Amino acid sequence: MDEWIRQAELWGRQAEAWIRQQPPEQIYVAAAVVALTILVLVAASCLKSSKPNTIVLSGLSGSGKTTLFYQLRDGSSHQGTVTSMEENNDTFVLHSEQERIGKVKPVHIVDVPGHARLKPKLDEVLPKAAGVVFVVDAQDFLSSMQASAEYLYDILTKATVAKKRVPMLIFCNKTDKVTAHSKEFIKKQLEKEINKLRESRKAISSADISDEVQLGVPGEAFNFSQCQNKVTVAEGAGLTGNVSVVEQFIRDHVKA
Numbered sequence: 001m002d003e004w005i006r007q008a009e010l011w012g013r014q015a016e017a018w019i020r021q022q023p024p025e026q027i028y029v030a031a032a033v034v035a036l037t038i039l040v041l042v043a044a045s046c047l048k049s050s051k052p053n054t055i056v057l058s059g060l061s062g063s064g065k066t067t068l069f070y071q072l073r074d075g076s077s078h079q080g081t082v083t084s085m086e087e088n089n090d091t092f093v094l095h096s097e098q099e100r101i102g103k104v105k106p107v108h109i110v111d112v113p114g115h116a117r118l119k120p121k122l123d124e125v126l127p128k129a130a131g132v133v134f135v136v137d138a139q140d141f142l143s144s145m146q147a148s149a150e151y152l153y154d155i156l157t158k159a160t161v162a163k164k165r166v167p168m169l170i171f172c173n174k175t176d177k178v179t180a181h182s183k184e185f186i187k188k189q190l191e192k193e194i195n196k197l198r199e200s201r202k203a204i205s206s207a208d209i210s211d212e213v214q215l216g217v218p219g220e221a222f223n224f225s226q227c228q229n230k231v232t233v234a235e236g237a238g239l240t241g242n243v244s245v246v247e248q249f250i251r252d253h254v255k256a
């Protein structure tokens with residue numbers, strides 16, 4: 001042990017002597033390089049940790065957001081849900097990634113209930129979103145199609161989503177039911193409905209609504225690929241645990 005201390009002292013003295021021999025400018029440059037490197041490393045780590053890890057679950061009441069939330073967190077649907085009157089908000093490692101705990105970044109998931117009273121909550125959470133999952137009831141799609149398209153239109157035209165290019169997954173849920181509509185059908189119908197809304201809302205959404213963006217290309221029928229943000233459509237079923245497309249979407253946008 002003493003031998004080690006003596007050796008360290010010797011090295012220390014040798015280093016000190018060597019530094020004294022160097023021209024002072026060289027020492028200053030070296031110190032500046034070290035300080036700059038530390039600064040860059042600190043800035044890079046701050047930037048990394050400030051990347052958003054919030055995924056917002058949105059969609060009409062009864063579409064299956066809370067069921068999906070439980071399935072993602074616990075791998076179970078908790079034998080049914082009731083209409084939520086408050087948002088579900090939790091940060092966790094996805095159930096499907098439990099064995100990778102410590103190696104993957106936890107995800108912050110906010111389930112915003114579809115009840116009209118709680119829609120303002122969306123404006124609070126969307127600016128922090130790394131991605132939005134818009135849940136559609138694929139079984140009861142036709143009766144809720146118009147309302148669903150209106151809600152979707154409201155989200156897609158928000159500047160916080162379009163300008164920041166927040167990716168969106170339209171999740172056609174309840175496809176465990178044989179009478180559920182296909183994702184291709186749902187996509188086409190939603191595009192048609194949004195096309196109509198674009199025309200009817202053009203008159204109202206003028207200069208006074210500055211945080212709203214225009215959707216699509218003027219003079220062309222609307223389709224999701226015209227959105228500034230990436231919109232994909234997929235199907236599954238929260239109730240039966242067929243949620244791998246949602247898990248993949250989350251992992252694509254909240255880096256582990």
Ligand SMILES: Nc1nc2c(ncn2[C@@H]2O[C@H](COP(=O)(O)OP(=O)(O)OP(=O)(O)O)[C@@H](O)[C@H]2O)c(=O)[nH]1
Binds near residue numbers: 063067068082085237
């Ligand atoms: N068959 C089937 N039923 C589902 C599925 N997902 C949800 N449900 C049912 O749909 C109903 C509504 O589900 P919720 O998860 O409470 O809906 P929500 O979107 O949270 O509704 P709000 O909280 O009112 O906004 C419940 O009875 C669920 O059991 C699914 O994948 N398949």
Ligand SMILES: [Mg+2]
Binds near residue numbers: 082
């Ligand atoms: Mg709910």
